[in-house]
Amino acid sequence: MARIMDATLSARALDTLLGDWRGDGGSAYRALADRIRLLILDGRIPVDTRLPAERDLAERLHLSRTTVTAAYRELREQRMLHSIRGSGSVARLPGAPAILPAPPAADYVDFSKAALPALPWLPEIARAAVDDLPLHLGESGYEQLGIPELRAAIADRYTARGLPTSPDQVMVTIGAQHAIALLSRALVGRGDRALIEVPTYPHAYEAFRGAGARLVTVATSPHDAGPEGFGAPDEAGDLVRAIGHANPVAAYLMPDFHNPTGRSLSADARERVLDAAARQGTVVIADETTAELDIDRAADLKPLAAYGPAVMVGSVGKTVWGGVRVGWIRADRPLIRRLLAVRSPGDLGTPILEQLVVARLLARMDDILELRREQLRAGRDRLEELLGDAFPAWHVPHVDGGIVTWVGLGAPVSSQLALAARTEGxxxxxxxxxxxxxxxxxxxxxxxxxxxxxxxxxVQALVRAWGSLARTPVPDQGVLTAVV
Structure with missing residues (x-):
């Protein structure tokens, strides 16, 4: 069970986050500064978090205080820390150009965001949606549940996918993350247990931690780790046992094309998990942000709530474009009413024009998914080919949908590789x-x-970064493991 994050990071907690940071015997203070910098850039040390005192961290890491002082000084020079005498050092995140080394050529390639480009016909749909706007101009514009035509379109989409839904079971939100945050505040009280899979979408567990939850974790295997591509052989059993043992108030799952592992739960696993949750009174939240991004999955799976009680979260951020900030929650009517009460102090509704755009887009969702399927197939196949040629010892799962793959490196070097990759653009x-x-x-x-x-x-940048870790042009796993 994980601790709840707060605004101060203890030396012990930072030691855990640092992992094996010492590298290949170079300057200790620089290696320490580099790892802390990555933790801040990655969001694992949130901005405005107070780092441990230099003396405390030195004792915990068995270093001289001079080494820690030098590391903190370098971070201050990089504008990653702000120190005030008597008040300690606080994590900062200045603009990227000020903190990232210049790439060898052109601009940076940002592979940290898993997002498709905007639909080519999005401008056309947006212009058409403006013609629908006059129908709403005589109203207040505050629609906390969402405009009726969009709620009806969302309900119709669920019904077409095998989950009968009425518009009064739908709340429109400002994206999927907004939906997850609303649900965490509505369902979780401080100290309550909430179950999550690990690895998982980081902003989801941040939302539950923000609501005061104590996190219960269940391991999730990569897509091709078990029979029929449905993850670990007893993954459903692990979830069932965790629900029964911890009795969480809520469970956050990604049953289709899980981010980051790419795995999907089988129909049998869905039924078993939802049955266990119903016995314990656990509310299951299914994040369906990527659920319809099927490339070539053999199984024909319905939305999770078609197999038992579950709350559904969706959005158009991955299918249409991340710049269209519209999502939704599908839940029973009493929970929708609770969500209205939770929502009012934070916002008064989703922008009307964006809702009108999405209402039109949902009518063309089959066309959208056909385009995305071809784009994702091409991207997956090309990435697998390039990684297979450049890194034959890496394990690259052959995912059948979604937007990411969870690559096994064969050595605990992910953070070092991410840092080295930044110097390669x-x-x-x-x-x-x-x-x-x-x-x-x-x-x-x-x-x-x-x-x-x-x-x-x-991939070319990864090749250069991987070579720099091992100080050889084309490292193998044994060499790199020895370096680390």
Missing amino acids: LIVAAGPRFGIDGAFERFLRLPICYSPETTEAA
Whole structure:
């Protein structure tokens, strides 16, 4: 069970986050500064968090205080720390150009964001939606549940996918993250247990921690780790046992094309998990942000709530464009009423024009998904080919949908690789970004949703970064493990 984050990081907690940071015998203070810098850039040390005192951290890490003082000084020079005499050192995050080394050529490739480009016909739909706006101009514009035509369109989409839904079971939100935050505040009280899978989408567990939850974690395996591509053989059993043992008030799951592992739960696993949750009174929240991004999955799976009681979260951020900030919650009517009470202090509704755009887009969702399927297939196949040629010892799961793959590096070097990649013009999220307190150093999340040209540039940067870690042009796993 994980601790709840607060605004002060103890020396013990920072030691856990640092992991194996010492590198290959170079300058200790610089290696320490580099690892803390990555933790801040990755969000594992939130901005405005107070770091431990130099003396406390030196004692914990068995270093001289001079070494820690030098590391903190370098971070201050990089504008990653702000120190006030008598008040300690606080994490900062200045603009990227001020903190990132200049790339050898062109701009940075940002592989930390797994997001498709905007639909090519989005401007056309947006212009058409403006024609629908006069119908709403005589109203207040504050629609905390969402405009009726969008709620009806969302309900119709669920019904078409095998989950009968009425508009009064839908609340429109400002994206999926907003939906997760609302649900965490509505369902979780301070000290309550909430179950999450690990690795997982980091902003989800941050929302539950922000609501005061104590996190219960269940390991999730990569897509091709078990029979029929449905993760670990007893993954459903692990979830069932965790629900029964911890009795969490809520469980956050990604049953389809899990981010970052790419795994999907089978129909049988869905039924078993929801049955266990119903017995314990646990509210299951299913994040469906990528659920319809099927490339070539053999199984025909319905939304999770078609197999038992569950709250559904969706959005158009991954199917349409991240710049269209519209999501939704599908839940029973009493929970929708609770969410209204939770929502009022924070916001008064989703922008009307964006809702009108999405209402029109949902009518063309089959066309949208066909385009995305081809883009994702091309991106996946090209990434697998490039990684297979450049890193034959890495394990690259063959995902059948979603937007990412969870690559096994064979050595606990993800954070070092992410730092080295920045000097080669590539921004990539280290594996521990998707875990809790420093786990998953053997993994790297890579998106499959970029163009072939961008993907090729990213893999070339990874090759250079990997070589720099081992101080050889083409390292093998044994050499790199020895270096680390």
